[in-house]
Amino acid sequence: MRQTSLPTRAPGRRRVLGGMAALAALAATGTGAAGCAAPAAVGAGRTRVRFWHLFGGGDGVNMRTMLEAYRAAHPEIALEASTLQWGAPYYTKLGMAGVGGRAPEVAALHLARLPGFGPGTLLDPFDLDLLAQHGVTEEDFPADLWRRGRIDGAQYAVPLDTHPMVLYYNTDICEKAGLLAPNGRLAPIRGTEAFAAALRAAGKVTGGPGLVVETLGADTIGPWRLFSTFYSQAGGTLLDENATRVTIDDAKAMKVLRFMRRLTEEGLAHHRVDYNGTVGVFGGGETAFLLNGEWEVSTFANLELPFSMARVPNLFGRPTAQADSHCFVLPHQRDRGGETNEAAHAFVAWMLRHTVEWAKGGHVPAYLPVLEEPAYLDLHPQSEYRSVIDDVALDPPAWFAGSASTMWIELGAVLSGVLTGSRTPRGALEEMRDRLQALLDTPDPLGGDA
Known part of the structure; x- marks a missing residue:
């Protein structure tokens, strides 16, 4: 189950904006x-x-x-x-x-x-x-x-x-897949091809996808956190430093979006799973890797699962993680x-x-x-x-950003489609840009400058 950093059901956009408008009044x-x-x-x-x-x-x-x-x-x-x-x-x-x-x-x-x-x-x-x-x-x-x-x-x-987002790994599965270093920790992984190879090796042990990550659900925000991690590694930004203009780098964003689609399309990651499902799949020993926030450590420790945790691998050039x-x-x-x-x-x-x-x-x-x-x-x-x-890769300093914010929910819905296959990477990119611009065009209910 979700811990304090992310709720089971995040508030919808109308609820967030309505609450903030009430404060302004x-x-x-x-x-x-x-x-x-x-x-x-x-x-x-x-x-x-x-x-x-x-x-x-x-x-x-x-x-x-x-x-x-x-x-x-x-x-x-x-x-x-x-x-x-x-x-x-x-x-x-x-x-x-x-x-x-x-x-x-x-x-x-x-x-x-x-x-x-x-x-x-x-x-x-x-x-x-x-x-x-x-x-x-x-x-x-x-x-x-x-x-x-x-x-x-x-x-x-x-x-x-x-x-931050981190990489949980099942030590038993990873050992059988030859993915552990001599000290018993996960061997270094760098680049998308090395990560894909590690997921394939783990999948051969379990007979299923090597990775589980949240792909869908009501007001899902996991897909946004995944994109934010990888896009920050590529050096991309969403908004300028004053949060007044959309600054998405198309080439960097498309590289990340295509890789996200590849994860599920090639069977490297589970295709359709909500947040609680990810915890159940990894906690049940069905997969080697889980990408999620670090707050589930107590959940897996209480299950006496053979697991450990590591930083998200540097797949796109920088060792950053959404946080x-x-x-x-x-x-x-x-x-x-x-x-x-x-x-x-x-x-x-x-x-x-x-x-x-x-x-x-x-x-x-x-x-x-x-x-x-x-x-x-x-x-x-x-x-x-x-x-x-x-x-750590923090959100841009905008009034609509931050944990379980309007931005997370709106972009999470778009990026969910990339993972499940209901949106193309190109279509998702354009929709992300439109939604960010709509948020920028919405006045801050509290009248701030951000």
Whole structure:
């Protein structure tokens, strides 16, 4: 089943746009979520810090463990953590709270959704001096992830992790297919022909396709994540750096689209399978490889499946992989400041420094010192693909991009057809271009510049 990075059913375009339009209306009237205010301190001098997040499943378990550890270490803080419904409902409620200036002290957000979330209106910037007092500075993060949290010279998001597409592999099948190196890990694969050869070799062992990847389903987004990974490896872009113009490179896109079609057309990958089906096929030992987000690591570990994980092979020239990042943000409060605000910054810093527990769910910690801790390096297979932190391919900074966004859903539907055979690569390319242009022509419901 899907973990927190991707929901079982992503919201449709009308639902996303409608929710964001509602926020815009709230912003115009100055109204917001009522009853959300909190005093700076509660009970016996304890400072109150509220944290809203959207982590369920295995991520929810890991987050609760971290929060309990924080409470035990900080008895002077009254931490109130709320888990809200994933996706559009979460962002709508968080935005409403920010519009009213009566939001929680800290919240989780997907980094790629930051440009469409009203920095300066719905979010307050971090005080970097306060973070530094608690041992967290810009130098502790990958440069690109940190930069994406900065808008108009202010830092509105501090990255918690990155959750990239990775390659799961069944070690028993790969061993029989001669695909493992002497150290027991997957031997290096580079280029489309080498990958196709590996899939054929694995298929001879199982008697079926060597790879499974999501190809269809209601509001499917797996095909988009696959295309984004390969297209970024080819060096292609969707939009310019200001997200104002479509910049698709036809030659690079067609090379990727034809390869995607080849995967299913030649029987190298399963032809028609939804998200849950991919988990069942790989978890049942029916195929050697799965391309998916890293958050299913707990699922397969609980099945006692003989598997490991690796970075997506470099097939098109660059070792990148599609990814998003969970981050911490400060929802807008009319009177942010004082002890509560300082406690919020201290909470974020503490959570970042203690992300080994978070990494158990597969996510790669964004706080770089954790990547060198023995406790993290002892996590297998979670630490096997940690170097991808420097090669993540984030969405363009557009209001309609980011995890489970309108762009993912619309392009996922188009790219699904390439994998199932209902669209030609050329037809899909033209439809992708048209849909991106339509999104660009749609005003940002929150009135932002992105």
